[in-house]
Amino acid sequence: MKVSVIIPCCNSAAFLGACMDSVLAQTMQDFEAILIDDGSQDDTLAIAQAYAKRDARVQVLSQENAGVAAARNLGLDHAQGEWIAFVDSDDLLPGDALETMLSGAQDGVDMVVCAHETFDESGNRETVIPQTRWMDRRGEAQRRAAALRLIEGDSVLNIMCCKLHRRALIEREGLRLRAGVKIAEDALFNLEAVLCGRGIAYVNRVAYRYRTHSASAMHKQTAGEMARHRLWLMAMRDMLLRRGQMEAYFAAYVDTAALRLYKDGGVPGVVKRFDGDVLPLLPLDALDKAKLTRRARVLARLCASGAYPCVYPLIYPVQVMRRKLGEAAFALRRKKEMP
Numbered sequence: 001m002k003v004s005v006i007i008p009c010c011n012s013a014a015f016l017g018a019c020m021d022s023v024l025a026q027t028m029q030d031f032e033a034i035l036i037d038d039g040s041q042d043d044t045l046a047i048a049q050a051y052a053k054r055d056a057r058v059q060v061l062s063q064e065n066a067g068v069a070a071a072r073n074l075g076l077d078h079a080q081g082e083w084i085a086f087v088d089s090d091d092l093l094p095g096d097a098l099e100t101m102l103s104g105a106q107d108g109v110d111m112v113v114c115a116h117e118t119f120d121e122s123g124n125r126e127t128v129i130p131q132t133r134w135m136d137r138r139g140e141a142q143r144r145a146a147a148l149r150l151i152e153g154d155s156v157l158n159i160m161c162c163k164l165h166r167r168a169l170i171e172r173e174g175l176r177l178r179a180g181v182k183i184a185e186d187a188l189f190n191l192e193a194v195l196c197g198r199g200i201a202y203v204n205r206v207a208y209r210y211r212t213h214s215a216s217a218m219h220k221q222t223a224g225e226m227a228r229h230r231l232w233l234m235a236m237r238d239m240l241l242r243r244g245q246m247e248a249y250f251a252a253y254v255d256t257a258a259l260r261l262y263k264d265g266g267v268p269g270v271v272k273r274f275d276g277d278v279l280p281l282l283p284l285d286a287l288d289k290a291k292l293t294r295r296a297r298v299l300a301r302l303c304a305s306g307a308y309p310c311v312y313p314l315i316y317p318v319q320v321m322r323r324k325l326g327e328a329a330f331a332l333r334r335k336k337e338m339p
Helices: 013-024 044-054 068-078 097-102 139-152 167-173 185-196 225-242 246-281 294-305 308-337
Strands: 003-009 031-038 058-063 083-086 109-120 125-128 163-166 199-212
Touching: 003 013, 003 068, 003 097, 013 031, 013 044, 031 044, 031 068, 044 058, 058 068, 083 097, 083 167, 097 109, 097 163, 097 199, 109 185, 139 185, 139 199, 139 246, 163 167, 167 185, 185 225, 225 246, 246 294, 246 308, 294 308
Parallel strands: 003 031, 003 083, 031 058, 109 199
Antiparallel strands: 083 163, 109 125, 109 163
16 A cells, blocks of 8 residues: 555535545546544534445544644654655645655655645635755755754755655654644654654655635634644654754754744744743753754854843844845746746
């Protein structure tokens, strides 16, 4: 069996049928579809069971409501395929999605990434491709470039969907989603997979259709950036320490934590709240100073001395310039590289 398609569903009756029809219509037929009902209160479970009766490749699991991370983990516990694909129950797969992703599943590759398309109820559509060219690099250089994008935030790499993960890596490394982390838990999983995996293949074709609508999780967020991402930052810190990678990515970790405060309140927000909100997250006593990059050593000293908020108004313009240069480079190549 080539692919296990894991589909968590919770109160998805309005969309699950269309999602399953797109999965079962794949040109590549060697797959299993694992639906996990996460304590739905509507007809989701009945719809899932109807598809299982119709097609032997579909199996249905059920759990009390525990969240999408727990549902995906349950699916991973039962998956038998060589590769894992994650699909959300309100999204769609193009007819050749699995075939497209498998075209990148070569020896030495543990993750395949494709472009995806967003669409909404009004018929608006947009194709989303990587913003930086991490896919052109190889070996450790590629892993580092992809990991930095995952820590910083990336619309293609962060999400669980439009990807294949090699199941042998997942099982060997004991990779699972972090229960209780409800924001960016998929980015955390992908980051750990990148850090302990081999190559990443990119296939420049749309292999996923991501539905945006008023009921989706991202439209329900009301808390501030730091409040919503605190558990993600804590889980990332713990994972980087466990994997022995905190020194390599300490500077990026500080930057992304400070960015949450910036999005909440601009430069004054970072200056006022850094010591209270970010400093407690930093494992300064656990760092091996000899392994830190030059920039990371400077940041660690600034944080330990309490000087980081004072110098942030000087750091911020450099960060803005880097982001704007990246955005400009992406804008120049986007039209040329669109699938």
